[in-house]
Amino acid sequence: DDLGILATLSWFCREFQITYSGISIEKLIDINEDEVPDSLKTVIYRISQEALNNAAKHSKADLVHLALRKSDGKIELAIRDNGQGFDLNQLLPREGFERGLGLTSMRERTELSGGSFEIQSTLGKGTLIKASWPL
Numbered sequence: 001d002d003l004g005i006l007a008t009l010s011w012f013c014r015e016f017q018i019t020y021s022g023i024s025i026e027k028l029i030d031i032n033e034d035e036v037p038d039s040l041k042t043v044i045y046r047i048s049q050e051a052l053n054n055a056a057k058h059s060k061a062d063l064v065h066l067a068l069r070k071s072d073g074k075i076e077l078a079i080r081d082n083g084q085g086f087d088l089n090q091l092l093p094r095e096g097f098e099r100g101l102g103l104t105s106m107r108e109r110t111e112l113s114g115g116s117f118e119i120q121s122t123l124g125k126g127t128l129i130k131a132s133w134p135l
Helices: 005-019 038-059 088-098 102-112
Strands: 024-030 063-071 074-081 116-122 126-134
Touching: 005 024, 005 038, 005 063, 038 063, 038 074, 038 102, 038 126, 102 116, 102 126
Parallel strands: 024 063
Antiparallel strands: 063 074, 074 126, 116 126
């Protein structure tokens, strides 16, 4: 809270790369600290944390793109990996029971804070987690 979301995301990405040295993170931050409402800062951090941890645990990716930007009157957070992807239809119906609550909690955090959430994944082509909030 004291450092702000931009510094916290930078710190987390550095720590993540120390822990998961086989995964590179390309970070694009195209928003100023004061453009991110305080009410979204923890939400953005937790979604980023969960998405990156999912990529490390499940995707077999070696590259993750994390972008936080202001675009078309919205704040957009996008985390894309180049991993193995998954079949959304097979995972989501049973995710809460067998795979933990990661994707569900990211969706709930986003929607409870007034945003919209999207997952795109293709077997063999990676996964995109996208959350956006109107300004």
